[in-house]
Every structure is written in structure tokens, then in C-alpha cells.
Amino acid sequence: MKNGLKKWRLLPLFTALAFILSGCGEPFLSALQPAGEVAQMQYDLMLLSTIIMVVVIIVVMIIYVISIVKFRRAKVGENTIPKQVEGSHKLEIIWTVVPIILVLILAVPTVAATFILADQTEMEAVDEEGNRTALVVDVRANLYWWEFNYPDLGIVTAQDLVVPTDQNVYFNVIASDVKHSFWIPAVGGKIDTNVENMNTFYLHFDGEKAQEADNLFYGKCAELCGPSHALMDFKVQTLSPEDFDNWVTAMQEAEAEPEPQNDLAARGEEVFGEQGCIGCHAVSPAQGAGISQGPNLATLGERSRVAGILDYKGDEEQHEAYIKEWIRDADRLKPGNTMGGYNEDDLSDEDLDALTEYLMGLKVYSE
Amino acid sequence: MSTVVQKKGFFPVLWDYLTTVDHKKIAILYLISGGFFFLVGGLEAMVIRIQLAVPDSNFVSAGLYNEILTMHGTTMIFLAAMPLLFAFMNAVVPLQIGARDVAFPFLNSLGFWLFFFGGIFLNLSWFLGGAPDAGWTSYASLSLASEGHGIDFYVLGLQISGAGTLIAGINFLVTIINMRAPGMTYMRMPLFTWSTFVASALILFAFPPLTVGLFLMLFDRMFGANFFDHTMGGNTIIWEHLFWIFGHPEVYILILPAFGIFSEIFATFSRKRLFGYSAMVFATVLIGFLGFMVWVHHMFTVGLGPTANAIFAVATMAIAVPTGVKIFNWMLTMWGGSIKFTTPMLYAVAFIPSFVAGGVTGVMLAVAAADYQYHDTYFVVAHFHYVIIGGVVLGLLAGTHFYWPKMFGTMLNETLGKVTFWLFLIGFHLTFFIQHFLGLMGMPRRIWKYLPNQGLEVGNAISTVGAFFMAAGVLVLIYNIIITQVRNERVGNDPWGDGRTLEWAIASPPPFYNFKQLPLVRGLDPYWIEKMEGNDRMTPAEPIGDIHMPNNSFIPFVMSLGLFIAAFGAMYQVDWRASDGAEYGWAIPVLVIGMLITIGSMAVRSLKDDHGYHVHKEDLEKDDEEGGRL
Numbered sequence: 001m002k003n004g005l006k007k008w009r010l011l012p013l014f015t016a017l018a019f020i021l022s023g024c025g026e027p028f029l030s031a032l033q034p035a036g037e038v039a040q041m042q043y044d045l046m047l048l049s050t051i052i053m054v055v056v057i058i059v060v061m062i063i064y065v066i067s068i069v070k071f072r073r074a075k076v077g078e079n080t081i082p083k084q085v086e087g088s089h090k091l092e093i094i095w096t097v098v099p100i101i102l103v104l105i106l107a108v109p110t111v112a113a114t115f116i117l118a119d120q121t122e123m124e125a126v127d128e129e130g131n132r133t134a135l136v137v138d139v140r141a142n143l144y145w146w147e148f149n150y151p152d153l154g155i156v157t158a159q160d161l162v163v164p165t166d167q168n169v170y171f172n173v174i175a176s177d178v179k180h181s182f183w184i185p186a187v188g189g190k191i192d193t194n195v196e197n198m199n200t201f202y203l204h205f206d207g208e209k210a211q212e213a214d215n216l217f218y219g220k221c222a223e224l225c226g227p228s229h230a231l232m233d234f235k236v237q238t239l240s241p242e243d244f245d246n247w248v249t250a251m252q253e254a255e256a257e258p259e260p261q262n263d264l265a266a267r268g269e270e271v272f273g274e275q276g277c278i279g280c281h282a283v284s285p286a287q288g289a290g291i292s293q294g295p296n297l298a299t300l301g302e303r304s305r306v307a308g309i310l311d312y313k314g315d316e317e318q319h320e321a322y323i324k325e326w327i328r329d330a331d332r333l334k335p336g337n338t339m340g341g342y343n344e345d346d347l348s349d350e351d352l353d354a355l356t357e358y359l360m361g362l363k364v365y366s367e
Numbered sequence: 368m369s370t371v372v373q374k375k376g377f378f379p380v381l382w383d384y385l386t387t388v389d390h391k392k393i394a395i396l397y398l399i400s401g402g403f404f405f406l407v408g409g410l411e412a413m414v415i416r417i418q419l420a421v422p423d424s425n426f427v428s429a430g431l432y433n434e435i436l437t438m439h440g441t442t443m444i445f446l447a448a449m450p451l452l453f454a455f456m457n458a459v460v461p462l463q464i465g466a467r468d469v470a471f472p473f474l475n476s477l478g479f480w481l482f483f484f485g486g487i488f489l490n491l492s493w494f495l496g497g498a499p500d501a502g503w504t505s506y507a508s509l510s511l512a513s514e515g516h517g518i519d520f521y522v523l524g525l526q527i528s529g530a531g532t533l534i535a536g537i538n539f540l541v542t543i544i545n546m547r548a549p550g551m552t553y554m555r556m557p558l559f560t561w562s563t564f565v566a567s568a569l570i571l572f573a574f575p576p577l578t579v580g581l582f583l584m585l586f587d588r589m590f591g592a593n594f595f596d597h598t599m600g601g602n603t604i605i606w607e608h609l610f611w612i613f614g615h616p617e618v619y620i621l622i623l624p625a626f627g628i629f630s631e632i633f634a635t636f637s638r639k640r641l642f643g644y645s646a647m648v649f650a651t652v653l654i655g656f657l658g659f660m661v662w663v664h665h666m667f668t669v670g671l672g673p674t675a676n677a678i679f680a681v682a683t684m685a686i687a688v689p690t691g692v693k694i695f696n697w698m699l700t701m702w703g704g705s706i707k708f709t710t711p712m713l714y715a716v717a718f719i720p721s722f723v724a725g726g727v728t729g730v731m732l733a734v735a736a737a738d739y740q741y742h743d744t745y746f747v748v749a750h751f752h753y754v755i756i757g758g759v760v761l762g763l764l765a766g767t768h769f770y771w772p773k774m775f776g777t778m779l780n781e782t783l784g785k786v787t788f789w790l791f792l793i794g795f796h797l798t799f800f801i802q803h804f805l806g807l808m809g810m811p812r813r814i815w816k817y818l819p820n821q822g823l824e825v826g827n828a829i830s831t832v833g834a835f836f837m838a839a840g841v842l843v844l845i846y847n848i849i850i851t852q853v854r855n856e857r858v859g860n861d862p863w864g865d866g867r868t869l870e871w872a873i874a875s876p877p878p879f880y881n882f883k884q885l886p887l888v889r890g891l892d893p894y895w896i897e898k899m900e901g902n903d904r905m906t907p908a909e910p911i912g913d914i915h916m917p918n919n920s921f922i923p924f925v926m927s928l929g930l931f932i933a934a935f936g937a938m939y940q941v942d943w944r945a946s947d948g949a950e951y952g953w954a955i956p957v958l959v960i961g962m963l964i965t966i967g968s969m970a971v972r973s974l975k976d977d978h979g980y981h982v983h984k985e986d987l988e989k990d991d992e993e994g995g996r997l
Binding site: 041077 | 429430604639643644645668669687688692698699704705707716720723730734735737739807812817
């Protein structure tokens with residue numbers, strides 16, 4: 001059939017396009033370098049629609065170029081009066097029916113994919129003991145930070161989402177102040193975190209692709225939410241299923257009140273209480289899920305970024321410097337955030353050193 | 368009576384414009400104020416592009432950036448694109464159908480002044496504590512949380528100017544239904560009239576949802592209601608629905624008249640009748656109809672479920688079909704014609720590939736599952752700038768050059784026009800094409816800054832360079848307008864030489880009563896038909912007689928001014944109540960006074976009979992001998 005032939009002819013075009021697009025962007029951020037089956041499905045739809053559209057554009061451009069080259073007045077003569085054609089039923093039918101067919105070709109996979117991506121049956125599946133088999137993460141979006149709660153595991157973290165590779169991860173998302181949108185471009189499309197209702201969807205993190213991105217994907221807020229909307233980033237650490245189990249165990253066994261490593265840190269712990277930090281920030285991975293006013297700090301010392309944006313590139317000193325900068329000057333780093341900064345009058349330099357020492361020591365998994 | 372006005376000073380001219388009910392002068396008012404807001408919106412766009420030129424930039428602060436992006440969108444849609452389209456509708460549609468004015472000249476003036484005061488009110492926010500900062504969509508959770516009066520300016524300003532738009536839409540509907548010249552059947556109406564007709568119908572049905580949404584927001588923000596406050600049982604998603612039930616048809620309200628302008632230009636400069644006229648009319652109506660069935664494609668990621676998403680995805684794709692029909696008919700209009708590349712025609716020719724590019728990304732966005740990736744990224748920013756600039760703004764620029772002689776009696780310089788065209792076109796593609804890729808590479812829209820090392824630097828730098836080309840193009844256009852008006856070289860009825868429709872059959876600019884005798888329309892492109900039969904003018908459909916004209920009126924201005932004043936009272940009474948009456952004691956009185964001014968002027972209008980006046984037969988005949996300048 002003609003259609004079949006057309007498809008085969010398009011194959012080289014398809015490959016070429018995929019090749020060109022895959023050069024675009026960074027593997028940890030780009031939707032053009034899909035790193036999981038959700039993103040892959042969406043990427044395939046992008047390619048399919050692009051191919052159909054390129055075909056349309058080529059047809060249009062051929063007619064277009066011929067008509068503006070061939071029928072210039074300079075060419076047809078200044079005084080020529082063209083024949084006043086009314087139209088053509090045959091042509092009208094052709095360019096109505098052909099686009100309808102093209103749209104139908106696109107509509108079928110669109111509808112199919114829309115329903116596949118909304119399928120949450122696996123989320124409800126339980127084993128013999130009645131425990132849920134799928135991993136579920138409750139995501140709570142707040143003014144410029146993210147909370148990730150694992151309700152079945154009894155642990156909670158913030159800013160760095162930790163997930164196992166090669167299995168579906170289910171997300172329940174909601175916002176606690178204004179509307180945000182939860183997006184990990186390389187792994188799949190976004191879903192809005194509404195204020196009044198929970199949305200649910202799933203993502204799948206591909207192990208091999210995750211390695212290309214150094215097991216760290218960038219997540220973004222995709223809905224305008226205030227001055228620091230642009231800075232409401234989070235990171236996704238991907239672990240192999242075994243490592244993920246180890247991480248869960250470590251998080252579950254972490255102490256409710258982490259032991260300070262030295263005297264300075266012990267002083268820091270006091271400052272943490274005196275300054276009222278503890279009113280908003282939990283330091284145990286078991287506390288504060290769904291209610292705390294600020295991010296859980298249990299794993300602060302091992303987060304990939306400070307405040308989700310400041311990259312210390314593994315340098316301990318830089319890490320400390322950024323934590324101090326954040327405490328002193330949070331308002332400049334993320335305008336409009338709900339913590340605000342603590343200047344020298346609020347917090348002496350000595351106390352800041354102690355506090356930073358304490359915070360740097362808040363680690364669970366890398367110990 | 369402002370009939371005999373030849374050489375006048377500044378103030379008489381100003382008074383004439385403040386009180387005019389003549390569709391041609393109202394067109395000029397729309398053109399000037401729409402053009403002014405276009406420059407304001409463009410300036411805001413330049414700040415956005417400068418801010419994003421380099422990573423981690425601090426050219427503007429985060430809060431100010433959100434105000435600028437909000438005002439850029441709001442200004443361009445409501446205060447630039449729509450009024451500029453109304454300018455051409457007012458200038459051309461009554462002439463195209465052979466009418467002496469619109470059906471309700473008083474309402475026409477009222478519509479303009481409501482838009483004008485609404486726009487001024489909205490922009491005064493810059494000087495009174497900060498502009499709105501929740502995006503032009505003003506989603507409810509963020510807009511309710513927004514501090515200060517920015518959102519109040521948005522709600523009240525758009526409410527006032529929206530009323531003006533609704534009035535203008537109704538006016539055009541009635542005009543086109545009732546005031547067509549003898550022989551001007553529906554299927555002989557020029558495409559620009561048809562698209563104005565359909566766009567006006569869309570205004571009639573699309574603006575009420577916006578009005579409702581704005582009222583709910585107004586009560587939430589100013590009078591303590593809780594329609595959108597979820598902690599009190601409200602729901603923010605309702606705002607999204609109301610906004611997009613308006614917002615999607617709004618896009619077609621903008622693009623359809625632009626399609627109309629292009630249809631006229633293609634036919635004129637190809638010296639050929641529009642190919643597939645009836646299919647074009649049908650496609651226009653179908654696009655307008657389908658435009659109401661697709662709003663959820665703006666909300667695919669809200670979580671409405673796969674059934675809703677799938678239905679709206681397929682409905683959205685369906686719009687590609689009538690739009691495609693139009694594109695092919697335009698190309699076939701050129702095919703076999705005799706194409707003259709004047710400035711308007713260059714815009715029309717450039718419009719096809721630009722709009723096709725915007726159209727195909729529209730179909731891509733309709734693929735709901737893939738839209739989860741595109742939504743709220745620079746891909747969407749690229750898409751809607753491709754349709755709005757590639758469609759609407761190119762249409763407006765084409766219309767400016769094409770209809771300038773008819774509106775002002777002078778011809779914009781063609782060389783400068785072409786310079787503007789090339790600068791603007793190159794700048795436009797340079798700015799926005801790369802943004803498709805930025806979006807797919809992970810850049811969300813409406814971001815104040817992006818951090819380095821995310822692969823977004825090069826694309827953004829290119830985009831900013833393009834924006835400067837566009838700005839340069841606009842500056843050349845302004846220069847062109849100034850020198851053209853200073854030189855003031857008058858042109859005749861049909862300066863392009865290939866005019867086909869009725870507006871080219873009368874003087875440029877037309878006398879204030881338009882047609883001395885209503886023309887007899889004998890087919891599509893009536894002036895062309897007469898020209899082909901060797902006639903230099905239309906066959907009259909009536910003997911010369913007295914012409915009934917409306918009187919000028921200052922009432923529309925005062926009526927709109929009253930609402931403008933009342934809006935300040937409505938806004939500051941919030942502070943008055945917040946301070947327990949200690950401050951802003953003037954707020955409620957101002958609200959009352961403003962409303963009284965409006966209601967009072969409505970009463971005057973209703974109670975005082977104004978029968979207008981007649982231009983007498985003898986004066987018309989004398990006018991003819993003096994060269995048509997009464």
C-alpha cells in the first residue's frame with residue numbers, strides 16, 4: 001500500500017531527526033534525551049508528530065515557492081489580468097481529507113498514550129500480607145522547596161528526591177501554599193501540584209540512562225509561583241534497587257536526634273534550638289511529613305546542592321560557605337522565600353560557625 | 368456640530384476626537400492608543416530578553432521581573448493586539464459593506480473610551496505600588512496570595528476595558544447584519560468583513576466568562592469572598608476553566624481578523640479573486656466554532672484525567688483541518704495570479720511559513736501525553752509567539768501599510784516599509800525559533816533567571832539578539848510614519864491600483880458621511896467588477912438625498928471616566944477597611960462619586976433626545992464640485 005511505502009520512506013528522516021535532536025541539551029535536564037519509559041513514550045510522540053508536520057511543511061513549501069517564483073508580476077507582465085478562478089471542489093476535498101487522515105494517524109497514539117500514562121492500577125497492588133508493592137512518594141510543593149515523603153516506608157526528605165532505577169515510582173503531588181508544577185524533564189512530563197486536590201502519576205527511571213546523567217537529574221517547578229519560581233529546583237538521585245534498599249534502611253534506622261560529631265557541632269545544636277530553627281525544620285527522617293514549614297534537614301550534609309541551586313561540586317569548604325551564605329542571605333539567593341535571612345544581630349559569627357558545623361554533620365546514608 | 372472643520376487649532380482637534388462618533392476617527396484613536404500600548408509592551412519584552420541574555424543575570428529583580436512578564440502579556444493581548452485590530456475593523460468594515468457608519472456610533476465611542484481608561488488604569492499600577500505579578504493568566508492561588516494592589520489593577524482594569532471590547536463586538540455584529548449596501552449579500556462580503564463578523568461573535572460569547580471570572584476574583588480580593596480560596600471551600604481550578612473558556616477563543620478573536628486582512632492582501636496583490644471563497648468563509652466559521660471546544664488543552668497537566676485530556680486533544684487537532692484549508696486557499700490565490708511584492712504583500716507572503724510553523728507546533732501541543740513535556744516551557748512560549756507574531760502582528764503590520772492610505776490619505780514609504788519588514792521578520796525568527804529547543808531542553812517559562820551549566824546559554828543569547836532586530840524594525844516603522852505624515856503627499860481612491868473591494872471606490876480618507884450614494888453591489892469584489900467593465904466608480908443604488916448623521920458626544924468619555932474613578936475607590940476601600948477606617952477615608956466616597964458620574968451620564972444620555980442632524984442634498988452636490996472635502 002501507498003501508506004506503508006510512505007512510512008518506510010520516512011524511516012531515514014525519522015532516524016536523522018532523532019539523531020539531531022539527541023544532541024540537544026544536557027542528559028540530566030533535556031526532554032530530548034529521555035531517561036525512562038515515560039519520557040521515551042513522550043519523545044516518540046514528539047518525533048511522530050514532528051515527522052507528520054515536516055511532511056506537511058514540505059508540501060506547503062513546494063506549492064508556496066512555486067507560486068511566488070512563477071507568478072511574480074515582473075514575470076507574468078505588468079498589464080496581465082489573471083483569470084479570476086473561483087476555486088476547485090476537487091482541491092478543497094483533497095486538502096480537507098488528507099489533513100483529517102493525518103490528524104487521525106496522530107490521534108490514535110495520542111489517546112492511547114494519554115490513557116497509558118494515567119494508568120495507576122499497579123499502585124494499588126498488594127502482596128499476601130496486604131502491603132503495597134509499588135513505591136509511592138508523596139510530593140508536597142512549598143514556596144520554593146519540595147518535600148518527598150515515603151508514606152509506606154515512614155521516611156521523609158526534602159529537596160533531593162531519592163528513587164530506585166528500573167521500576168515505576170508513583171507520585172501523589174499537592175501544594176501547600178500556591179500552585180506549583182512537578183517536572184523532571186529528562187524522565188517525564190510534568191503534573192501540576194494543585195492546592196485543593198492530590199494528583200497522581202508515575203515515572204520510570206532508566207538505570208543506564210541515569211548513569212549518563214551521573215545519577216542526578218534536575219527537577220523544576222513549571223508553574224509561576226512567585227518571585228523565586230525560577231529557583232525552585234530540586235534534584236533526583238537515582239540508586240540501583242539494592243542501593244535504594246540500603247538507603248531506606250539507613251533512613252529508617254537514623255536516630256531521632258542526631259548525635260553532634262564534636263563540641264562545635266554540639267554548640268551548633270544548641271543554636272539550632274535557641275534560634276527557633278527547630279520550629280520549622282525537622283532533623284530526623286521520620287518527622288514532619290506533610291506539616292513542616294521548612295524542609296526536613298536530616299540529610300542536609302549529603303545533599304547535592306544547597307537550597308536546591310548552589311552547586312558546591314563536592315568541595316566541603318564551598319559547601320560550608322554556601323550554607324552560611326544561605327543562612328545570612330536567603331532573601332537574596334531566593335527572593336520572597338519564607339525563611340528570610342539572619343544577620344549579625346540575629347546570629348553571631350561564632351554561632352553561625354557552630355550551626356554550620358552541626359548542619360554539615362546531618363548525614364544518614366553516606367556515613 | 369463638527370461638520371465644517373478644515374483648519375483647526377490643537378484644542379478644537381482634540382475636542383473633536385474626544386467627542387467623535389465617526390468610525391474613521393475612532394479607528395485612528397484605536398490605532399494611536401493601541402500603537403502606544405504596543406510600544407509599552409515591546410519595551411517590557413526587551414527588558415525580559417535583556418534579563419535572560421546571560422545566565423544568573425540580575426538586570427532586574429525577581430519581583431519586578433514577574434510584574435514585567437505579566438504586564439507584557441496582558442498589555443500585548445488586551446491593550447495592543449485587540450485595539451489595533453479594532454482600528455482596522457473600524458476603519459475598513461463599514462466601508463467594505465457600503466455603510467455610512469457602524470450601527471451604534473455612540474456605543475462605538477463608548478467602547479473605545481472604556482478600553483482606553485481600562486488600559487490607562489492597568490498601567491497606572493506601575494506608579495502606584497507595583498504592577499500585577501501573577502502572569503497574564505493570573506491563576507487564582509498565586510493571584511490571591513499576591514500582596515499589594517497589582518492584581519486589583521489587573522482585575523479592575525480588564526473589567527473596564529473588557530466591557531469596551533464586548534460593546535465593540537456587539538456593535539460590529541449588528542452593523543454587519545443590518546447595514547450592508549444593496550446587493551451586498553453575506554456571500555459577497557469581503558473576507559475581512561467575514562472574519563470581523565465571526566470574531567465579534569466570539570467576543571460576544573467569550574468575554575462573559577472572563578467578566579464572571581474577574582468579578583469572582585474582584586469579590587475575593589476586595590470584598591472578602593472565597594470563590595477561589597480552597598481553605599474556605601473555594602476552588603482555584605474554576606478560575607483556570609473560566610479564564611481559558613475565554614482565553615482560547617480570545618486567540619481566535621485575534622487571529623481571525625488578521626486572516627481577514629491577509630485574505631484581502633493576497634487577492635489584491637495577486638490581482639486575482641480569493642481562491643475558494645466559500646470554503647474560506649466556512650473554514651472561518653468552523654475555526655470560530657471549534658475555538659470554544661478546546662480550552663482544556665491549556666490545562667492538560669492540571670490532572671483532569673485521561674478522558675478529558677483525550678477528548679480535548681482530538682478536538683484541538685481538528686482545528687488544524689480548517690486552518691490548513693485556509694493556508695492552501697491563500698497559496699492557490701497566488702497561483703496563477705500576478706503577484707506584486709509591495710510591503711503589505713511581503714508581510715502576507717512571510718505570514719504563510721511563519722504561521723504554518725506556529726500551526727504545526729499547535730498540533731504537536733495537542734498531543735496531550737507529549738504536552739506534559741511541552742506545557743509551561745519555552746516550547747509553548749515559542750509556539751504562541753509564532754502564531755501571535757507570525758499571524759496577528761504580521762497581519763497588523765501588513766494592515767498598517769495596506770490601509771494607511773485609506774485612513775490618512777498618505778502612503779507609507781515603501782522602501783522603509785521593506786526595511787522594517789526584513790528587520791522584523793529576521794528578528795522574529797531569530798528570537799523565537801530557538802525557544803522551541805530551549806523548552807525541550809528543560810527551560811520552564813516565566814523564569815526570572817536560569818543558572819549556568821544547564822545548556823541554556825547559547826539559545827538565550829541568540830534569542831536576545833533577535834529581539835533587538837525586531838525593536839530596530841519597529842523604530843524604522845515609527846520613523847516612516849513620522850516622515851510620511853510630515854511630507855503629507857495625498858493619494859487618490861485606489862492608491863495600490865489593484866483594489867477590489869468597496870473601500871477603494873471612495874476617497875482616501877473618505878468624507879465623514881462615507882458614501883454620498885450607497886453603492887450597488889453586483890458580486891464579490893464589487894469595485895473590481897466595475898473596473899473590469901470600464902467604470903471608474905460604483906453604480907449608485909439610490910438617488911442623492913439628505914444623509915442622517917449622529918451628533919458628536921462627550922458622554923462616552925465621561926461615562927468611562929466615571930468607572931475609572933470608581934475603580935480607585937473600589938481598590939483603596941480595602942485599605943480603608945484594613946486600617947479600621949483610620950486611613951483612606953476618601954475611598955468609599957470616590958467609589959460612590961465615580962459610579963454617580965457614570966450613572967448620571969447614562970441618565971443624561973437616556974433622557975435627552977438627540978436626533979442627530981442631516982447633511983443636505985445641496986451641500987453634498989456642492990461638495991462634489993469642490994473635490995469631496997466637506
